[in-house]
Every structure is written in structure tokens, then in C-alpha cells.
Amino acid sequence: MFKFQHNEYLLALAAIPILALLYFLVLRWKKKTIKKIGDERLVKEMIKNYSPQRFAIKFILITTAFASGAFALANLRSPKGSEKVSRNGIDVMIALDVSKSMLAQDVKPTRLDRAKQALGKLIDKLSNDRIGIVVFAGKAYLQMPLTGDHGAAKMYLSSATPDVVPTQGTVIADALKMCYSSFNTKEKKYKSVILISDGEDHDEEAAKVATQMANEGVIINTIGIGSPEGAPIIDAATNETKKDNEGNTVITKLNEAELKTIAEKGNGIYQLYSNTDDVVAKLDAQLSNMDQRTVTEDSLVNYKSFFQYFLLLSLLLLVIEMLVSERVNSEKRKKVPVKLAALLLIAFFQLPVAASAQDEKAIIKKGNEAYKKNEFDKATEQYQKVTTKTPANATAQYNLGNALYKNSKTDEAVSAYDNAATNLSDKAEKSKALYNKGVVLQNNKKLPECVTAYKEALKLNPQDDDARQNLQKALQQIKQQQQKDNKDQKKPKDDQKKKEDQKKKEDEKKQQQPQQQQPKITKKDAEEKLKALLQQEKNLQDKLQKVNTASPNKPEKDW
Missing domain, CATH: 3.40.50.410 (von Willebrand factor, type A domain)
Structure with missing residues (x-):
């Protein structure tokens, strides 16, 4: 899939209809001038070497060169990541x-x-x-x-x-x-x-x-x-x-x-x-x-650019236009040096842009090499060189987010992923940037924010199973946290209420308990009751001993 890196330069194409209007105005002006000079047949005889067709061809060449230059500045590219x-x-x-x-x-x-x-x-x-x-x-x-x-x-x-x-x-x-x-x-x-x-x-x-x-x-x-x-x-x-x-x-x-x-x-x-x-x-x-x-x-994000082909086409069309004469059998034109100067001027303004784009790619490549070697500080430094100069470079912003996360700079990583997502036009790539943002936020315990990031990623790429699973996990974590918070808030109130109810019951019991006369008991009856109680206690101890022998306690493992 082909995409333009700098869509803003395509606005220059809006000048083409203006050029076309100027072309037709020039043709109209020429016709009026011929009529003003004198006899129309005599004037046409005098300018019979002039070719309107060649004039039209020159206009088409200039206009096409201008459009090709705009395409070169916009930098048409194809993502290798989608291959x-x-x-x-x-x-x-x-x-x-x-x-x-x-x-x-x-x-x-x-x-x-x-x-x-x-x-x-x-x-x-x-x-x-x-x-x-x-x-x-x-x-x-x-x-x-x-x-x-x-x-x-x-x-x-x-x-x-x-x-x-x-x-x-x-x-x-x-x-x-x-x-x-x-x-x-x-x-x-x-x-x-x-x-x-x-x-x-x-x-x-x-x-x-x-x-x-x-x-x-x-x-x-x-x-x-x-x-x-x-x-x-x-x-x-x-x-x-x-x-x-x-x-x-x-x-x-x-x-x-x-x-x-x-x-x-x-x-x-x-x-x-x-x-x-x-x-x-x-x-x-x-x-x-x-x-x-x-x-x-x-494979992941990398691009092949085609700006150089448009730049070459633009220069070639301008050279051809320079060699095409409006007159049939005309001598070598005196305006050739002027047009060559114009050609060099255009190349002077376009080539630095191309060189800058190539330099940025080389810097990003150095950053990628450092990242593979786990030299995340060095990788961050390389990516920031590009983002400082060209904040709209989505590839550099995306890779910068990865490097910053490796350096535990989570807030800065989130900002880099946001910048990458803003400047990415491809939905799949934008979804990846938002997904990585969600991962960073989730690992940093910022659950509501990570849920939003995962949802945005899924809107762009509903087939992303990783984002869906992480979203479900984050929602579950939020639910567990809410249950825990509610339990912690409810527990003191429940404990206080239980104490109050218990105290109330004890007070009521004391008030309602009738006064009873203690019965008199003989010494012989007291000894018999004591023996019965001792026998019951012995029987209970024997039962507990048997249970403990048959089923030893197994401590619960929580580590």
C-alpha cells in the first residue's frame, strides 16, 4: 500500500488549475494582440513559424514537472511492514x-x-x-x-x-x-x-x-x-x-x-x-x-521511498521543455541560460529536502541497531535527533516510544506513542502505536487510560486479538480493584454495626434475665455431677486425639 509521508506538500497541486487558467488567458491575449497589430492575415504570415501546438506541449511539460516536484516533496512510500x-x-x-x-x-x-x-x-x-x-x-x-x-x-x-x-x-x-x-x-x-x-x-x-x-x-x-x-x-x-x-x-x-x-x-x-x-x-x-x-x-515498520523517481522526472521534464522551441526551424534560443538557471534553482531547493529525508533514515537505522544491542540510551538519543527536527516522523516517534519504555520512562513513552499515532495514516500501524501505549499504561497500573488506548486500537483494527485480551484483563483488574475498595470501605462500618448490635443484645439480656433463687445442693450430688463432667471431657479428648491421628493438618501454601 502506497502512502505519502508529507501530505501537506500535496496542497501545491492546487496551483495547477491556476496555471491552466493563466495558459488560456495568455492564448486569449495573443489573439487580441494579433487583431490590434493590423491585418490578421498579414500578421499570421509574419508569425507563421510560431507553433501553437508546441506552446501547448511546453505548458504541459512545465505543469507535469511542477506536479512531479510536489509528489517528490510529499515522498510517496510503501510500508515494508505490511509485506x-x-x-x-x-x-x-x-x-x-x-x-x-x-x-x-x-x-x-x-x-x-x-x-x-x-x-x-x-x-x-x-x-x-x-x-x-x-x-x-x-x-x-x-x-x-x-x-x-x-x-x-x-x-x-x-x-x-x-x-x-x-x-x-x-x-x-x-x-x-x-x-x-x-x-x-x-x-x-x-x-x-x-x-x-x-x-x-x-x-x-x-x-x-x-x-x-x-x-x-x-x-x-x-x-x-x-x-x-x-x-x-x-x-x-x-x-x-x-x-x-x-x-x-x-x-x-x-x-x-x-x-x-x-x-x-x-x-x-x-x-x-x-x-x-x-x-x-x-x-x-x-x-x-x-x-x-x-x-x-x-515484518514491522520500515518504508521504501520513491521521492527520487519523481524528482528525476521533474528535472527531466524541465530539460525537455527547455529544448522544445515554440518556433519551427528556430535558431538556438537565447533563453537557454535563463532556463538552465531556473532548473538549477529548482534542484537547489528540492535536493536538500531529499538529502534531509535520507539523513533521517540513516539516523533511525543507527537507533534500530542500538536498540537490537539493548543500548536503549543510545537508541533514544538517535531517535530524538529525528523527532526534534521532524516531530511528524511517525517511525521515529514509534521507535522512540519503545526505547523510552525500555528505559522505564513510561510517561515519555506514552507521549511518543501518541505522537506516532497522530502522524500515522495507516490504520494498522496507528493501531499498533495505540496498543503499545496501552501496554505501557497497563504495566504502570494506569488502568482506565490503558482501557481507552486498547479500545481505540480495536476500533482501528478489530482483528487484534492481543489488544482484545489485554482489554479484558484490564477490565477485570479494574473490577477487582473496585470490589476491594468497596470491601475496605464497608468493613469498618460492618464491624462497628456488629459491635453495636452485640452490645444492645447483651444489655437487653441483662434487663430481661429474671432473678432466680440458687437451689441448694448436697455434697454427694455435687461429687456425682463433677465425676460426670470429667468423664464427658475425657471422652471428648479421646475423639479429638483419634481425628488428629487420622487426618494431620496440611498447612496452606501461599508462596
Whole structure:
């Protein structure tokens, strides 16, 4: 699809009807002048070498050159991002444990940080594969469906924390099921799951699910992160160690046995995390040996410009017009130097614009190279060079938003995405900018604003499943927050009301209780009643002892 980058320059085409009017006025003036000079036949004989047809041709050449120059300034271009790119690859679902046990520091700085680092490097190596992300703790959630947009995958990965899953625990079976539902169930190969966890769930169902998925052609690789000796969990909010219900410090230990079993049942490999590069290299080698199929994806925003062709056409038409004479068999015209000067003047004004556009592309390219190397400060600097000079450059604004988000400058990133969306004319590209804006706002807990961004993105591209899923998740988060706020507001009132009702009942009971005369009891009756009470207490203790022996208490896991 072809689009003009600077539509404002197309307003110059409005001058063409004015030029046409001037042309016809000149023709009318010539006819009147001929009549004024004298005998019309004699005058025509004197100017018989003049060619009205050539005069018309010269006008058409000049007008066409002018229009071509306007098109060159507007810069016609086609987005390479909309081109289909075919590549051989597989589908990889990443199942990342984000339970609080992953905050243990037996792997520095934390298990979760190291897991995200390893997965980030692995994503860089899976250039031809589609990637999806599932995060899990007490429940499993699809964080990102399968996509070839690896930049978005790393963005989602960086935002994965225990806060994204409200229920704590470790449900590996549910995470595997969620991964399986994300694949194309009609295919019996080209699918792999990478599970990275400390394995603290002791769930026999996980091995059964792994076996079922292996029968469907899914290869499951597992990474154990942590230590068998275990480590305490540091609460990020209080910076204190987590304790169980009995006040004992919780020690979370790596459950290698379960992760090995899952990998074995899933026809994959198990690795104990020790070094990021080693883990990534082994996984990359294992995935590279899998059967691959052709994957068709849209590559992201890049443009091919065609302004130079219009500029060349404009210059060529002006040269031709200069060589075409209004007279038949005329001598070399004396006006050639003047027209050459005009030609050079036009080229002087148009070529700097073309050179500027080329310079901006080169700067953006440098920024893209820095971004790929994770040099986000340098990338931001390059993109800002372009946006400072040309704020309407949507590509630079879009890429600047990505770089700023990587530098945790969320407000500035949102502003850059807004600028990109304002200057983008293609609906699909504008939808992507608004979607990224929504992601930044959602990760920054600005839920109402992110809902608005997702809705705007869906209006432009109703087929965007990622935006739809994130919108549903944001709406659910808003609902949960509202319920929590209402509960917090209602609780003090309910407690106060209960206290008042209880006090009222006690007062009424005291007022209504009749005065009774205490009955007299003999010593013998008192001893018999005491024996009966002791026997009842003994029977009750025997029953409790039997229950405790048969059903020992199992502490609830919330990490």
C-alpha cells in the first residue's frame, strides 16, 4: 500500500488549475494582440513559424514537472511492514513461574530475575520462531499469544512479576494446559514448551498432562532454578522474610525430581540453571533440531521511498521543455541560460529536502541497531535527533516510544506513542502505536487510560486479538480493584454495626434475665455431677486425639 509521508506538500497541486487558467488567458491575449497589430492575415504570415501546438506541449511539460516536484516533496512510500515474510520456524510457548517463591535469593539477584534474563537471551536467538508467554502461580494466565513480534515478547517478559497473578502457589499442570490450548491443535509437531520454575507444587497431574501433550507432538523442556537446600523468601513490600501460619521462616526448595519427570514425559530435556549462556545455548540447540515449518508473519515498520523517481522526472521534464522551441526551424534560443538557471534553482531547493529525508533514515537505522544491542540510551538519543527536527516522523516517534519504555520512562513513552499515532495514516500501524501505549499504561497500573488506548486500537483494527485480551484483563483488574475498595470501605462500618448490635443484645439480656433463687445442693450430688463432667471431657479428648491421628493438618501454601 502506497502512502505519502508529507501530505501537506500535496496542497501545491492546487496551483495547477491556476496555471491552466493563466495558459488560456495568455492564448486569449495573443489573439487580441494579433487583431490590434493590423491585418490578421498579414500578421499570421509574419508569425507563421510560431507553433501553437508546441506552446501547448511546453505548458504541459512545465505543469507535469511542477506536479512531479510536489509528489517528490510529499515522498510517496510503501510500508515494508505490511509485506508478508516467510521463514522456517516453530511455535514456542514460555511458561514462567512468577510465584513468590521465585523471589528467593539463592540465585542472585532473585530466581525470577535470572529466569527473565535467560528467557530474554533465548528470545533473541529464536528469530524465526513464533513465541507466546504464559505466567503462572496459583493460577495460569496467557500473558501473550503466539506472535513473531519478539520486541513485544520481551516487553511482556520484563513486566512479569508476582503481582500479575493474584493467587499464590505453583500450578504447573494448569500452566501446561494453557500452553497447549495456545497451539494449533491440528498440527502434531513444530510445537515446544519451555517451563522455567522452582517446581514447588508436588502435583502428580503435571506429569500426566506432560504425557498427553507429548502424544500430541509437543516437546516440553524444563529449567530448574533455585537450590535443593533452599532459601527464605524476601517480601519485596516489607523487605522481611516470609513466615508460615506458625511463625516459622518459610524455606523454599528446588523440586528437581518433578521438573525432571515433566521433561522426561514431555520428550524434552531438563537443565539446572547455573549459567545463563550455557542454558540458552543448550535450549537453542535442542529447538534447532526440531522439525520446522514455514511461518508467515508481518515484518514491522520500515518504508521504501520513491521521492527520487519523481524528482528525476521533474528535472527531466524541465530539460525537455527547455529544448522544445515554440518556433519551427528556430535558431538556438537565447533563453537557454535563463532556463538552465531556473532548473538549477529548482534542484537547489528540492535536493536538500531529499538529502534531509535520507539523513533521517540513516539516523533511525543507527537507533534500530542500538536498540537490537539493548543500548536503549543510545537508541533514544538517535531517535530524538529525528523527532526534534521532524516531530511528524511517525517511525521515529514509534521507535522512540519503545526505547523510552525500555528505559522505564513510561510517561515519555506514552507521549511518543501518541505522537506516532497522530502522524500515522495507516490504520494498522496507528493501531499498533495505540496498543503499545496501552501496554505501557497497563504495566504502570494506569488502568482506565490503558482501557481507552486498547479500545481505540480495536476500533482501528478489530482483528487484534492481543489488544482484545489485554482489554479484558484490564477490565477485570479494574473490577477487582473496585470490589476491594468497596470491601475496605464497608468493613469498618460492618464491624462497628456488629459491635453495636452485640452490645444492645447483651444489655437487653441483662434487663430481661429474671432473678432466680440458687437451689441448694448436697455434697454427694455435687461429687456425682463433677465425676460426670470429667468423664464427658475425657471422652471428648479421646475423639479429638483419634481425628488428629487420622487426618494431620496440611498447612496452606501461599508462596
